[in-house]
Amino acid sequence: MPSGAGAPLLAASDLCLVRGGRELFRDLSFDIHRGQLWQVEGANGAGKTSLMRILAGLSRYGFDGRVQRRAPLLYLGHHSAVKGLLTPRENLAWHVSGAGDWSDADIDDALARVGLCGYEDVASHTLSAGQHRRVNLARLYLCRAPLWLLDEPFTAIDRGGVGELEAVMTAHVAGGGAVVVTSHQALQVDCEVRSLRLGAGGAQ
Amino acid sequence: MWSFLHKLGSPPWLYAISGSILRWLLPLTLLALAAGVVWGLLFTPPDFRQGNSYRIIYIHVPAAVVALAGYYVMATAGAISLIWRMKMADVAMKAAAPVGAALTFAALFTGAVWGKPTWGTYWVWDARITSMLLLLFLYLGVVVLYEAYENKEAAGKACAVLSLVGTVNIPIIYKSVDWWYSLHQPASIKFTGDSTIDPSMLYPLLLMICAFYALFTCCLLLNMRAELLQREARTGWVRKLARGGE
Amino acid sequence: MSAPSTTRFCLRLLRRQLVLAVRRPAEMGNPLLFFAMVVALFPLGLGPAPEALAGFAPGVLWIVALLASLLTSDNVFRGDFDDGSLEQLLLAPQPLYLGVLAYIGAHWLVSGLLLSLVSPLFALMLNLPAAAIPALVCSLLLGSAVLSLVGCIGASLTVGLRRGGMLISLLVLPLYVPVLIFGSAAVQAAVDGLPVAPYLAILGAMVSLGIALAPLAVAAGLRISIDA
Incomplete structure (x- = not known):
């Protein structure tokens, strides 16, 4: 399936999050389509997990902007x-x-x-x-x-497991799904990785 | 209509408008309170059975009435904040809880003071007193829950849920306490039940009830303004306010 | 794979909660032990005279059962909150109302039901007339369901807080009052040889109201706690 075909699985518009008086990100807008793999990057405390929880719908207050979810999603967080x-x-x-x-x-x-x-x-x-x-x-x-939101899925996983996980994600994307993953390490996958960088001065 | 609702959601506007309301409401409230107290304490005839001790109703009854109404104000604000996600409703709910608790406490305290000359004891487990005590607990539950949360936005939502649960429960609690009292006590000590009140005593009482409503509103607005400043401390309009006044 | 059914999902959730409870039998026995110990405190505090104890028995048994239920309700969601299961429940494509009802049902089965079944033993220890024992069991069966429903509201609002234990009592105890009044009145009526059915009917009405409304509040509370 071509990347970006049809309506997005998830559309985020003008997301803005302030925590403890510090602005983590602002005016963050993106559409996640079938066949896309997104990697959310940023230093510790940049708001990666907060963003994932907002996308999953677990966080419903405390941020500005809106998230439209048009497909069932799977969210795997820090807790197992x-x-x-x-x-x-x-x-x-x-x-x-x-x-x-x-x-x-x-x-x-x-x-x-x-x-x-x-x-x-x-x-x-x-x-x-x-x-x-x-x-x-x-x-x-x-x-x-069709939409997977994986928050630090490689934590505590051995090297072999990381390879298998990357293979599963590639297969899912190739099969018309979409994956959003937060990770500090570079992904070894056979598809385009879209980067969403959170950091000082907002998302780039 | 919509633009009004939109404005209601804006902290600087709410801060400004509450300031101009308070500018005339606060003096009016104090005037009404003073007038009601003077009228009630000095210019009404003594009760034929209780003498002068009944005069405490000019504090006790308004406090009790407004305390109960205050819970519904709080719960309504909570419902608005849950349904329409209006942050200002959150602020109103948070501001109403301590005021309501204070009024409930005032009603209980004056009730106890009144009880000593009337019943010969400070505390009886009378249906109304027990209900007021439970209302105080419900108020304090909201206050305590709010303080327990670090995330104040979540605190507001949690208190909204709790106050709505309380709203459903208050009639049940009142009815069951009423019934419990009738079961355990013969209805022998009943002063306020069927005795009619003379107009000369009633009018100052009505004035005091109105004054207490106004007092509740004033305290609510003052509390809301303080909460607004605290929540919006990092925004431009508060900084401007702090630098140069209004 | 076939389409997921809500009934099956809720039954699975109920079974999971019960399996978790059964695999920790000591924890399941705690409220019963608490019940026994607190009941034993009353003769020590009030004196062992059988008539005096019998007079207080309906109220004492009800208050102790109420506290036992309250103490266990704090833990209903805590474990699942800590390990992330609650997030997954909230994200599951199933109505949260029914999922919550399964949690509450499981809590009632391992606390209220067991307490009601062992209560005759403690009733005898407190010298409650034997004629009142069926009324005690029936009123506890119905009343403890309300206690579970209301207790879970408190639990859902405090599950995200580190020191929820004391707080939940402050939130929930005032809401327990009607149950306590009618529950102990039912037992008292049986002691006095009066009909018990009206009290049980009122308790039943409270259960119905609780089943209709409490899960909504619990669901809202859980969403807030997960978000905090």
């Missing part, structure tokens, strides 16, 4: 939303249950693809932080939402 008392299979089944009914085989398959084969039935509190993140990322294999 993994319950220590539940097994990875139960966690994942619960995470995806809002958007669709998946069979146990689908769930196990997704867990296997993020390298958690054999860990399906152990309590999640015995797993490492990186494995928690992987349970979370397994949602990407089950998600039908």
